[in-house]
Every structure is written in structure tokens, then in C-alpha cells.
Amino acid sequence: MSNTTTDRLMAEGFNQTLLDKPYLCTTKTCPKELQTIRYIPSLGANAFFLALFTILLIFQIGFGFKWRTWSFAGCVFGGLVLEVVGYVGRIQIHNNPFDSDPFLMYLVTLTIAPCFLTAAIYLSLSRIIITYGTSLARFKPRTYTIIFICCDVFSLVLQAVGGAIADTADTKSLTDAGINIMIAGLVFQVVSLTLFAGLCAEFFWSVKKHGGVSRSVLQGRLPKSVGRLYLFIGSLSLATLCIYIRSIFRVAELQGGFDGHLANDEVTFIILESIMVGIASIALTLPHPGMIFGQNWKMAKARAAGEHGKAASSSPDISMERLREGPK
Structure with a gap:
């Protein structure tokens, strides 16, 4: 709540106790200006997403x-x-929209959660590169993972710190500073996802340029099934796209501040935050890498780590001649 709103309510003789402790308010005793968000979150919608993420x-x-x-x-x-x-926090806001603790809980956790999902996507890329052949990639498999995990951590820290500052601030300037830090973290996440998508596109273009990879070659490597591998790659692409859309939305949302239109429009939030992250989470759960790599997930990690060591010399790779065989 802004200082201007506080001054106005005090001038109107509003109960000082409720101004100091808004969590004691109810929708009948306090105006909307004292709510942490300007709408009452839908119990049904938020309970649905709580159940979905719990099941996943x-x-x-x-x-x-x-x-x-x-x-x-x-x-x-x-x-x-x-x-x-x-989503537990959002349900608590439904029960008491004046309590700032559930607001902070929901704001910080839902803001930083996709950073962990993108980390899983980054880890998966190194396994896919090893499957197709490291000679086709611009960098070593581990290099991709290290670069983008570091980007993820940096983005996560900015978003978490910014969210904490913004919600606990007692001045407008400090609140704005926290929001700007959160925006910086989200923008950095969008930039790193854009770079990641570009490098992925480059890698798969390299695969295509060399005639594709024969089905027999893929079947001789880590995945249990070529069809499942393609499904896994598709699911990772879908998850990346959904998180990308969601991150752009959150940047636009925070640009307007906590009192802005997007920050107080639940329908937009459900579509561009809840549904996008829900689809990404399903895409990272049901076509699970274990169904494709089995317990060879660790083997792929070892091969990535041993790229220039003994493991590299004993690990088979796809030769250019076999790549040119094309799909069978």
C-alpha cells in the first residue's frame, strides 16, 4: 500500500490499528486499497493448480x-x-487478502520456481548432444550445462532478492528498487532462454546438415527408443517455449508494479503464468528422461565429464560417414 493511500485513510479517520495491522482486516471492515492484491484469488482455480503440481x-x-x-x-x-x-499462498490470500505473509510466499516462490525447471532442461541438452554426437555441437556438453545453470542461478538470486525487498519495503523507492531487481532477473532469464534456444537450433541444424542421424546409430546409443527420444526432445521444446512466454509476461506484469493492471488481473495470470508453467511441468514429467535413457542417465553424465579423458577415448561417437547415411 502506498504512503498516499495511508495518508488519505488516516485523514478519513480510518482505524489506526487496522492500518498498522492490515491482516486483522476483513473485506467488510477494510477497503480494497489495503489488500495485497486487488482481487480475491479464485479458490477453485488455485486449488486445481495446487493439486496438479502436487500430483506431478x-x-x-x-x-x-x-x-x-x-x-x-x-x-x-x-x-x-x-x-x-x-499456490498454498494464493489460497491463503483467498481466505485473507490483507495478510502480507501469504503474498510474499506466493510472489517469491512462483517467481523463482521456473528457474529450477529450466535447469532440468539445460541438463537434458548435454545428454541429447551425447546421443547424437558431440562432434556436431559448438561446445562440449558440459559447457552448455555449466553456462546455463550459472545463468539460472544468477537469475534466481536476482528474482528472490528483489521479491523479498519489494514486499518488505516500507518506502516507495525501496519497493520500486525491489521490483526493478526482480525485473532484471526475469529479463536475464528471457535473454538466457533466447540464447539457449538459438544454440539448440544451431545444433539440430548441424544434425540436419550432415544428413540426419540414422535410426540404427541412435538405437545403438543410450536411448531405449528412438521414438521416445524424439518425444522427449519435443517435450523439452514445449517446456522451453511455455517458460519463455511466462517469463515475458512476468516482466510486463512487474513493469506496472504491484498496483498495475497486469498484477491485478487474475485471468491473465492464470493463462500466462499458471497454465504455461503447468504445461511445462507436465512436459518435463510425463515424457520423463528415465523412459528414454533408463538408468543410463548417469552414464551420459560420465561420458560428458570424460570428454577429453579416458572415458572419451572408449566412448563411441557418431562418425561423419555414418551421419551421412541419413535416416533409415
Whole structure:
């Protein structure tokens, strides 16, 4: 709530206790200006997404134990836990829109959760490069992972710190500073996703330029099924696109501040935040890498790490001659 609003309410003789402790308010005793957001979040919609992310979380735990894809499952697990906490916060806002604690809970967790999902996407790229052949990539598989995970961490820190500052600030200038830090983190996430998409496109163009990869070659490598591999690549692309759209929306939302139109429009939030992240989470859960790589997920990691070591010399790669065979 802005200082101008506080001064006006005080001038009108509004209860000082409720101004100091707005969480004691109800919709009958306090005006909308004291609410953390200007609408009452839909109980049904937010309960649906809470249930969705909880179910996906259970699947991720089960798949992680079954196929030992600890790094991938850990990243998606972190994102889904934050989504669950965020929607619990939104349900609490439905019950009491004047309490700032659930608002902070929802704001920070839902803002940073997709960073964990993109980390899982970045980890997956190195496995796909190894499957197709490291000679076709601009960088070593581990280089892609390290660069973009670092970008992810930097973006996450900016968003988390900015969110905490913005919500706990007691002056407009400090609130604006926190919002600007959050925007910087989200913009950085959009830029890193754009670069990631460009490097992915370059890699797959290189595969196509060399005549594609024969089905027999792929079947001799890590994936259990070529069709499942293509499904996995498609799901990663869909998840990346959804998170990209969502991040652009959040930048636009925060540009207007907490009192702006987008920040107080639940329909837009549900479509461009909840649904986008929901689709991305489904895409990263149901076509799970364990179904494609099995417990060879760790083997792919070892081969990426041993790129210039002993493991590299003993690990088969796709030769240019075989690449030119084309699909069979």
C-alpha cells in the first residue's frame, strides 16, 4: 500500500490499528486499497493448480527413484515444491487478502520456481548432444550445462532478492528498487532462454546438415527408443517455449508494479503464468528422461565429464560417414 493511500485513510479517520495491522482486516471492515492484491484469488482455480503440481511432484519422486535420474528429478522437484508452496499462498490470500505473509510466499516462490525447471532442461541438452554426437555441437556438453545453470542461478538470486525487498519495503523507492531487481532477473532469464534456444537450433541444424542421424546409430546409443527420444526432445521444446512466454509476461506484469493492471488481473495470470508453467511441468514429467535413457542417465553424465579423458577415448561417437547415411 502506498504512503498516499495511508495518508488519505488516516485523514478519513480510518482505524489506526487496522492500518498498522492490515491482516486483522476483513473485506467488510477494510477497503480494497489495503489488500495485497486487488482481487480475491479464485479458490477453485488455485486449488486445481495446487493439486496438479502436487500430483506431478509425486510422479517426479517416483520416477527419480525408479530410474535414478537424480539431477533431473532434483531440479524439477525443486520447481514443483515451490509451485505447491506458491499456490498454498494464493489460497491463503483467498481466505485473507490483507495478510502480507501469504503474498510474499506466493510472489517469491512462483517467481523463482521456473528457474529450477529450466535447469532440468539445460541438463537434458548435454545428454541429447551425447546421443547424437558431440562432434556436431559448438561446445562440449558440459559447457552448455555449466553456462546455463550459472545463468539460472544468477537469475534466481536476482528474482528472490528483489521479491523479498519489494514486499518488505516500507518506502516507495525501496519497493520500486525491489521490483526493478526482480525485473532484471526475469529479463536475464528471457535473454538466457533466447540464447539457449538459438544454440539448440544451431545444433539440430548441424544434425540436419550432415544428413540426419540414422535410426540404427541412435538405437545403438543410450536411448531405449528412438521414438521416445524424439518425444522427449519435443517435450523439452514445449517446456522451453511455455517458460519463455511466462517469463515475458512476468516482466510486463512487474513493469506496472504491484498496483498495475497486469498484477491485478487474475485471468491473465492464470493463462500466462499458471497454465504455461503447468504445461511445462507436465512436459518435463510425463515424457520423463528415465523412459528414454533408463538408468543410463548417469552414464551420459560420465561420458560428458570424460570428454577429453579416458572415458572419451572408449566412448563411441557418431562418425561423419555414418551421419551421412541419413535416416533409415
